[in-house]
Amino acid sequence: MFNQNFLGMAGFLWFVGVVEDRMDPTYTGRLRVRALGHHTSNKIELPTGDLPWAQVVLPITSSGISGMGQTPLGLVEGSWVMGYFRDGERRQEPVILGSLPGRPSELGRTNKGFYDPNFRLDSDGNPTEISVYPKEIDEPDTNRLAVNNPDKEHTSLTNRKSSRITGIPTADFNSSTNSDGSVMEASDGDTFDQPAIPYNAVYPYNHVYESESGHVKEYDDSFVIDENGVRTNHYRIHERHSSGTSQEIDNAGNQTNIIKSSHYQLISQNKKVYVAGNSDITIDGRHKLYINKSNTANNHYDIQIGAGASVNIQVDDGDVNVHTVTGKINMNAGGDYNLKVGGNMNVLVEGSISETVEGSKTSNTTGAVVHRGSTIDLNP
Numbered sequence: 001m002f003n004q005n006f007l008g009m010a011g012f013l014w015f016v017g018v019v020e021d022r023m024d025p026t027y028t029g030r031l032r033v034r035a036l037g038h039h040t041s042n043k044i045e046l047p048t049g050d051l052p053w054a055q056v057v058l059p060i061t062s063s064g065i066s067g068m069g070q071t072p073l074g075l076v077e078g079s080w081v082m083g084y085f086r087d088g089e090r091r092q093e094p095v096i097l098g099s100l101p102g103r104p105s106e107l108g109r110t111n112k113g114f115y116d117p118n119f120r121l122d123s124d125g126n127p128t129e130i131s132v133y134p135k136e137i138d139e140p141d142t143n144r145l146a147v148n149n150p151d152k153e154h155t156s157l158t159n160r161k162s163s164r165i166t167g168i169p170t171a172d173f174n175s176s177t178n179s180d181g182s183v184m185e186a187s188d189g190d191t192f193d194q195p196a197i198p199y200n201a202v203y204p205y206n207h208v209y210e211s212e213s214g215h216v217k218e219y220d221d222s223f224v225i226d227e228n229g230v231r232t233n234h235y236r237i238h239e240r241h242s243s244g245t246s247q248e249i250d251n252a253g254n255q256t257n258i259i260k261s262s263h264y265q266l267i268s269q270n271k272k273v274y275v276a277g278n279s280d281i282t283i284d285g286r287h288k289l290y291i292n293k294s295n296t297a298n299n300h301y302d303i304q305i306g307a308g309a310s311v312n313i314q315v316d317d318g319d320v321n322v323h324t325v326t327g328k329i330n331m332n333a334g335g336d337y338n339l340k341v342g343g344n345m346n347v348l349v350e351g352s353i354s355e356t357v358e359g360s361k362t363s364n365t366t367g368a369v370v371h372r373g374s375t376i377d378l379n380p
Contacts, residue, residue: 012084015094018114019079020048029056029072031096033081034113038091041113048117054083054094075099076212078108078116078133101141104134143208145218148201156216156240157199163244166193170280173312179340187312192280194258198250200234214242 017035024030032051040046062069075081080100087093108115108131116131140147144154172189202222209217220236233251240246244260292299305311313320322329331337 013088013091014082014084016080016082016100017094018116019075019077019081020051020113020115020117022073022075022077024053030054031056031075031081033083033094033096035091035094036114039113043111043113043117046113048113052092052094054081054096056096057083057098076116076133077118078131103140104137106137107131108133142203143210145199145201145210145216146206146208147203148199148206156214157197159244160197160199160240160246164194164197167191168193168282170282171314173314177340178338180336180338182338184312190280195250195254195256198234198236198248199238202234216240 015035015038017033019031020034021032030053033054034051056072058064058072081096082098082100083094083096085091086095110117110119110129110131116133118132119127120130120132122128144152169191170189173187175186176184201220205222206220218238222234223231225231235251238248247257249255291301
């Protein structure tokens, strides 16, 4: 024999309603819902605080236990939902099965039931009778990034377009003449731009998630097929913080990271970077590099330049300073060594100088030559 009291054996008592409270004191994701046909819209007769708490059904991709999986906090005040009362006619144990998006025709009123009870602020920061949700009327509840209506562009997309940075300069090395008359070739700098925003969504292929504060995730599978049957994909992955910090991968696999504040990267072990093409870094402020902070022997800083390339260093208005606290400075030129000084040259050696020239030596001075020493030996 079947248990006639088992849930669902005698059918379900369904409801459609509006979420009016999500501040569950038990932190289990329950919501207070005002159900059409079951509850009055008169908030004096039935205040929001007297509505029963509704449990939310999660998808099977969420474990719903011990904090694992998806947290049941997606619905907000003003959301339309559908469910059933698991206690039947008592109607004190509602269960929410899902939300019902639509196309709002009017803004909510905080003093009426079946609306978001949270109020908007006017331009002076004073509370009004208008509910926070819905935000807009006469357009679908579907996210604007999914719809892609050019007349109603998503605020984040507008901000991204207006804040795009262009004309960023790269290093520019000027040509100069060496002491032997040879010329150091110039390495002209260039400019580069932040890539254009690759957004080109087509409904219904852009899968969008947005939180209350404006954090956005997009998984865009959009494509178009032209009149000749040629398909063009506009695939993207985009994640954006409400501050504007974001990362985006376009259809070709190009990735753009935008960081609106500071960037910290802490690595507990090793880091390896391989760039198959070119690398340009432009810094408006200073740059410091600290190698071997642990003072471990043989933790060298090695730089190798492949054949056919040069190392160019240019300081536009400043000094080049090299200082070793206790070690040596060793310079080994496999070919010629050219040194050109535009001003004076001062050398202070606190020890001795040993100079060996295996070929000839020519010294040309247009002014006086002075040698001072306790003893000066010429060809001793």
